[in-house]
Amino acid sequence: MLFPRTDRWRCQLQRHHIQLYQGNRLQEQQSWQPDMPLAEQLDHMLSHLHCRLPWQNSIGFELDTPHISYLLTPWSQGIVTPAELRQYTRKLLAEQHGTAVQDNMISFIGPHYGANAFAAALDPSLFNELKAAAKRHRLRFRGCSTPFSRMLGMFGNTLPSEALFACISKDEGNFAARYQGRWHSIFSLNLPTGESVRHLDIANLLVGLPPLERYVMHTQQETSILKKQLPPAGTKLLS
Template structure:
């Protein structure tokens, strides 16, 4: 793969890392690979194999964080919160109450909701993010973005999600679901799943946990799914095919 600069997408999951890369300014075959193991070791191994541009300092990577590297939860509307700092403080307090973990050890992100609406909050471990930044900096491959997988998928397919429905994102050992009512986020659920479990069974479990049974299920996964679920495509366009 020969190009001045190359864009990279890396997905971290419980069983390792999947990597996709392609030249930034032209259509070309996407390079893909997968490495099993813990996140840093898997990324380090893939970094050695991933193609680089002739102007390496222009290369960029988008990092997608899957299970178990992310916490998701819903913040109900609070009339007394006005600024971004207000919502950040509310999200940190809510994380501590719901999970019992120390919010100072996590990067918490939340976009202020529309008036009267709940919103999705996410948290990622600061130590993992710092270790990844150092690793990629050693290879002169800076982050252009670091986004939780469920959030990135919701942003990518948001215009296709209307009415009451659920967006389901299966992972290697997890299932993430975002529930929408009238097109707005109302609930979120992330469950651990067995490798050989059926999507239909995992969806049933998630629906029971949140006590919602939406009429339509949209699934984002590299491979098409059987009806009655509606297949959207992969969570990220470059992850269309499973890594070899």
């Protein structure tokens, strides 16, 4: 072929699994091994990717809890630059965890000046380890993201004014609520086995808001599908 196909891989790190996707299709999955170094687990999964031309294919890493931390950064009038907002977020994160996190990489999901920020924090040592894994397997490194980044990216620059977003995996769910055009609450829940509708009802109740439209992504499935669920009943797929 004159122009060989370029594959874009996505490696998803969750609490219990590591998954490898091509597009939105799951290609391989392995259980997380707490006693095995992450580098060895990644090498085992990425060793199956063969390419005739080094650096032709690329890989990005999508991190979910506990590999990344989510938090809400309330807007403060004293903050005027992105660097100040990141430092303020690190301060809030340190207060939540009771440890210093001065070096954590901070990114904001769907940020808007003058409004509460949806923040994601990543340990730079993990970022460097993932970058090194891509380099070992001669894959172009596309950086790190979160399931929320992918989910909210489907809406472009216009997010619903009032909605409950949920990224749900096995035994765990991460939730982000918007109300009156602003981020209101961001939190995680341990979920017993059951239907996601019930979990969403509980999450909506916990944030203390009127019933919100729900947007749900199950992150541990053969394919990643975003669903819109209308409270309290009615479900339809988003195109």
